[in-house]
Amino acid sequence: MVYLFQFAILLLFWLLGEGLSLLLDSVILIPGPILGMLLLFFALSLGIVKEKQIQETSDFLLNNIAFFFIPASIGVMSIFxxxxxxxxxxxxxxxxxxxxxTMFVTQFLTKGER
Known part of the structure; x- marks a missing residue:
């Protein structure tokens, strides 16, 4: 149950970032997840969210981060x-x-030494 609560906090910041991105769409184009991470950073810095409140789920996601790159890698491979x-x-x-x-530069530089 703790993991679900922690994951809900992370999702909340992601959704806030997506919403803010939609509001700022006409002014500046910043992806929602980036804005969500910035909001989470500020919340952690200001003490609104404590590190303990998201630590286990964040550690789990960071330890398994390679799995999140698999879909992107497959997409890039299909293009290539x-x-x-x-x-x-x-x-x-x-x-x-x-x-x-490299050959011409090396020959040019070594000519002066001979």
Whole structure:
């Protein structure tokens, strides 16, 4: 039950951030989760919310943060696989340019030492 209460506090700040983002949409574009984190930061700084009130759930979420990147990683991979040949060609060309630039700079700098 403690975890649900702590999670509800975190969700409350997320929802407040989303609402504030909708209100400020015409003025400045800041994502709701970012505003929610800022609100939570200020609430923690001012002592409105105590660290103990969200500690266990926050620790659990931070310890398992890698799982939250799986959907985003799959989305990025699906974009890359459709352009795989172009990305490989760009990688090869960039590597060749970098190697040649390094070679010419090294030769230029070592000429003065001989």
């Amino acid at each position: 696989t459709s352009q795989l040949i172009v990305l490989i060609i760009i990688g090869i060309i960039a590597t060749i340019i970098t190697m040649m630039t």
